[in-house]
Amino acid sequence: MHTESLLIEIGTEELPPKALQSLSIAFADGIEAGLEKAELSFSKLDTFAAPRRLGVLVSDLSAQQADKVVEKRGPAISAAFDGTGEPTKAALGWARGQGIELDDAQRLKTDKGEWLLHKAEVKGQALDALLPEIVSAALNGLPIPKPMRWGSSQTQFIRPVHTVTLLYGAKVIDAQILGINSGRNINGHRFHSSGAIELAHANDYQEALHKAYVIADFDQRKARIRQQLEDAAKHQQAVVDMDDDLLNEVTALVEWPEVLVASFDQRFLDVPKEALIYTMKDDQKYFPLLSQDGQLLPRFAFVANIDSKDPQQVIKGNERVIRPRLADAEFFFNTDRKQSLESRLDSLGSVLFQKQLGTLADKSKRIAELAAFVASQLEVNQAYAHRAGLLSKTDLMTQMVMEFPDVQGVMGMHYARFDGEPEVVAKALFEQYLPRFSGDILPSEPESAAVAIADKVDTLVGIFGIGQSPKGDKDPFALRRAAIGLIRIMVEGQYQLDLLPLLEKATTLFGDKLTAKETEKQVLDFVLGRFRAWYQEQGVDANTVQAVLERRPTSPVDFDARIQAVKAFRSLEAAESLAAANKRVANILAKSEVNIDELNVDHALLSEAAETQLAEQVSQAAVDVNTAVAELDYKTALYRLSELRDTVDAFFDSVMVMHDDPAIRTNRLAILGQLRQLFLKVADISVLN
Incomplete structure (x- = not known):
């Protein structure tokens, strides 16, 4: 089947910089979901996001859906024909709905019965017919809290739309999206490019924009800005204060980034650096420069959206802009100091x-x-x-x-x-x-x-x-x-x-x-x-957390110590067996009518070797477990209890807990109750099973 690259670009006024990435991701996800739902195959999907455009380039996209056979099952044979073999109204109605004569229907036989069946051949639709709805659906799904209208149109979008480009290979797919007729034209840089750019082929998109001073790929622009900032800081023998949120926002503001360095008056450094940095980063989207030991320098880097022939004029302009902002901070600081916090x-x-x-x-x-x-x-x-x-x-x-x-x-x-x-x-x-x-x-x-x-x-x-x-x-x-x-x-x-x-x-x-x-x-x-x-x-696994939550420790440090102990316990060979045993014990005790907390083990009633051994080992373990728990050493407590695995397994293999004699039964429940209580001093490991 014929495949080509598909370019989709929505050309707009400047998009909100803090929303650009989320818009781009949502748009690409919507296009991808639409193509997959339409069963149009493709090899990959690349996204583009710049201040004045959202774009998607789909590689090796099929020009048409594949033809397919759709099976339409009708009523069961027992309902399709009466006792004399005549077709029922249900069968005749189904056949009319499929556009066939009842005699042309096939039959589907399964282990559960026999039904009428029609295998319909469905011709695949062309991309031209499917794409307008796919693009419109993707745009309608964008996270736009406050859409706007422009001109006399009733069309709404996050910003006014100027161009819609739908190019499949060298062919324009005709559509009207957001009130704009699709075409092959895109716009370049607002200042460095004049007039529309006509694309001959979808694959020409990035190269054509690059020549028009637009880096359409968000990650490429971001990497370019980061590298230029680092180079500028190195040249100044400084370190750039560069957090990712600011870098993302600036990347969303420019199409052709050029980093320049400007300065401000040394006297402003008497103001606490945090206020100056806040002013530069949040108000002006500048990148402060710091000394190697973290002190603010009277210089900053900024990202211009033009390749200026006279960068000094651009630098001076930004210095004029920052000066009154820093002066405000200086004034506020000096005024505030006249009055104490108290x-x-x-x-x-x-x-x-x-x-x-x-x-x-x-x-x-x-x-x-x-x-x-x-x-x-x-x-x-x-x-x-x-x-x-x-x-x-x-x-x-x-x-x-x-x-x-x-x-x-x-x-x-x-x-x-x-x-x-x-x-x-x-x-x-x-x-x-x-x-x-x-x-x-x-x-x-x-x-x-x-x-x-x-x-x-x-x-x-x-x-x-x-x-x-x-x-x-x-x-x-x-x-x-x-x-x-x-x-x-x-x-x-x-x-x-x-x-x-x-x-x-x-x-x-x-x-x-x-x-x-x-x-x-x-x-x-x-x-x-x-x-x-x-x-x-x-x-950390959810069951591990739940095991501790069951005990509701109210000290966060204590809670964490238990979590670490249960994590370590789960790595032990004995963990699975003991978790299962705890669950079994919990179920047995829940069904019994005795209050386990008030019972003591009567060693005179111990008759079988397995129960005697378990009672003795639980009693011995209790001393060590109580000591470890008192010191919040829950790992040691669980390690000590893990040593009981073979004894616990032997007990359940050879001892009947619910003995006919009430005294023996109660005594055995008391052994299990003590075992259960020792584990519960750390966590309810029965939920691990």
Whole structure:
């Protein structure tokens, strides 16, 4: 069958840069799904995404669907003919529906009976007829929250559309997409290219655009920018501050990237570097340059969208643009320093944290008390933790943070240092927000950890306490992130804290503001549920997590120790057998009517060698297991229990648990109960089976 390359390009006005990649992926996925549904074969599909275009190039695409035979089964023979052999209305109606005479129908015989059958030959449709609907469906499936109209047309899309290119090999496939007739023309760079570019063949796409100063492939543009940035930094004997989000956004803003380096006045370096970096990166999409030891240099790199004949003019223009922004930051910084953080405490009373939960002043007081409580549990400086908690939100009232919200905490740290606060307190004002995202750093000091934990627990208890827990994908107070942050701080920092006392203390601090029932239980369940997602991201099997969740340990460090123990246990040869045995024991005990917790093994009732051996070994293992559990050494506990495998197997092979004699039966249940309780001191490994 004839195959060719197919080019699909939607030429638009500048697309939203932060949405470009998701639009490109969704468009390509939609085209691929449409081609596969239409049963049109192809070898590969390449995507293109630039500020003014979304494109797909499909290689070796069939020009037409393959012809196929479709079997249409009719009524069963017993229903198709009456007792005299005459066709029924059901059979005649089915034949008319297939466009055949009943005599032309075939028969299908299976083990389950016999049916009428018609094998219809279906002619494959041409790509020309199928493609318009495939492209339209892919475009309708794009994630566009706010489509727009342009001109007098009622057509809607994320941005106005100028061209639609549907080119199969050298042939244009006629269609009207988004109100535009398809053709073979594309547009080049807005400034370096004049007029439409006429493509002779779909395979000419990238080369033609490159000549017109457009690098259509997103990854190629990104790699070019990265390399140019690194080369520019190396030339400046500097390191470029280059995060992937900014790199992606800039890649989505330019068609022909050219990296240039500009500078700013040295005096601006008196302002904390975080504020300057925020201004450069978030406001201007510039890349700050740092010294080898991480200090901000008075220079930055930026990505131009033109190959200028006079780059100095472009550089000067960007220097003029950044100067007033840095001057604003300098002004805010100098103005803020005239007032201490402590003096801003009263102003927090004018800002609501949440209508039912009070103001930021109320929240700060709760954080201070709770942070001191956490510090007491950790046996670190309670006064520092309390002070940091009290000042934790004061920098929100500074002009710098009001203008640049992302520097909250950072500016609090700097202002606290200027105010003469202890370094531990200053650092805690920044580290209270850690971790801010997956993989982010954690508080470096226990006092900082105390404030971060207090802030997150206060928010969780407060929001759950007024009945506003996350629903579906809606989580306006970022409670899921707060819960994961709690887990990470405690587990990775090895802070031995029990969640229950923390939740109880936090609830008390809210007074009568909370209206929901069982707030502490709801929050605990929510945090424990986050363990599942956190461990699964690390590749921990869901059953391993569930085995520990069954025991509901309320200390995250304790929870993690159990997880690591169960992971190690599952690698043992005895694990599968003991998991099965635990499940069997759990089922037996569940069906019995005795309270196993109140039973002791009567060694005088032991009559068979296997039960005697198991009773003795369980008793001996209990000493070692209890010692290991007391030290949170759960791995040793499970290793010790794994030594019982042969004895447990022998018991089930030769001993009748449900003996006719009630005393013997109860005694044997007591042995199994003690065995089960030893495993449950770590996890419920029966769920591993």
